[in-house]
Amino acid sequence: MLGIFDDLAAGNLAGVTESLARDVIYENPAGEQYAALPDSGVWRGREAVVEAFRRRAQLVDVLELQQRDVVAEGDRALVVTYQRIRHLLTGAEAGYEASALLSLDDEGLVRYWRVLSESAAEADVFDSDLDERLLAAVRAGDSREVGALLRRGADPNHRETATGLTTLQTAAGLGEATVVAALVAAGGDVHSADSRAGGTALHKAVQRGDLRTIRVLVEAGAFVDAVAPTTGHTPLMDALWYKWPDVVAYLLERNAGLGLHTHYGFSLREHFEYELNVNTRGKDKLLVAEQLLQTRTREDERAAGEQRLMAAVTEGDQAAVRGLLASGAAVDERFPVLNGFNDLHTPLLVASRDGHTEIVRLLLDAGADVNATEPTFGAVPLHKAVYNGHADITRILVERPGIDLDFQGATNGYSPLHDALWHGYEECARVLMAAGARTDLVGHDGKTPLDVATESFGAEHPLVRELAALG
Structure with missing residues (x-):
């Protein structure tokens, strides 16, 4: 009876077949945790059971199979084996113990085979090609299989060597909106670029021309003006x-x-x-x-x-600003995208940047958003003021209720205090520090305000010493 394990270890399916009764039942644990195993579930009849073993043999090579223990009683036996397998595609290996209950018919053939335990290590080996299978499911447009593989941990950001594309980018290029949505929901990075031309998933979807997929990506935060580094497209x-x-x-x-x-x-x-x-x-x-x-x-x-209000702000015309605000001009209206310096800025962002102190007061008194951000650098009015050394405007802004003293810009992670020190504006920095700005924030370059101050002013400067004392 136990020679069947030798045949399995040798890959001798003909020998396995000879040991099975025609009406044999093979039962392997089923369910989501065993979904990776090609022979999970219940298989009825000799041909079906051999097919289950054949599917398994297509994916893994049995490096070692030992019978560790056998407890027999009549026509039944509990068999404990040690197996070591290797995935034929990925090379992943695992060794584990497994137990099975077997029973024989009157001719000594296996009529029932029930696997009592499976190993997590075994499942991991079979799941080691999850990313490749996800890519195959994406190319087949099989949204159900895509969902199942994602639930089991397949990576939507896996990058295929041959194309340089992530799985999400491949799906976007195929115009599979439902699949793209599933990949994004599972953590697919809409900002990642392919490794050959630098295009994003949005570039690929646009090339395909599928508007549904494009909408999914844009609504997930893809940059509409993302630039491919090779072409500039x-x-x-x-x-x-x-x-x-x-x-x-x-x-x-x-x-x-x-x-x-x-x-x-x-x-x-x-x-x-x-x-x-x-x-x-x-x-x-x-x-x-x-x-x-x-x-x-x-x-x-x-x-x-x-945009008469923005025009008046840009010109520094206080009287015009006052009159326009009094007549109901939208105080936070955004400038259109013209690929210019004021794109999607509010009037307060521009006034803070350009040093129009009294206009800043007028805009704030009219309810301007003191924490409005612009999309180019991800900066707020306070960044604009200190970056350009406008200490009076800095004082006005820090006194406004609800001001975020420590907003970190999207481009470099710098806070207003970082910016003031970076450009050497000591007075602006002191205004921020007196208002309670944090001194422990770290920019994307790993620098704290103290680091930036030391570079700008030198280690012996009084302001640097004050920052050092604050820890």
């Missing part, structure tokens, strides 16, 4: 290039920039003109996209022209 440039006017329309609605350049010398508009000239097919789609670009340009010009 943004998703909008790719949408124009691949002739997807509906995608162009959507990206323009999401404030995609028009004033950007490729890395090979073309502006976006020049790149588009080139495409118009060299394409002999699909020009009708390009012409639709051209109309969309022209409409967006006119809308930007109109929006900028209607």
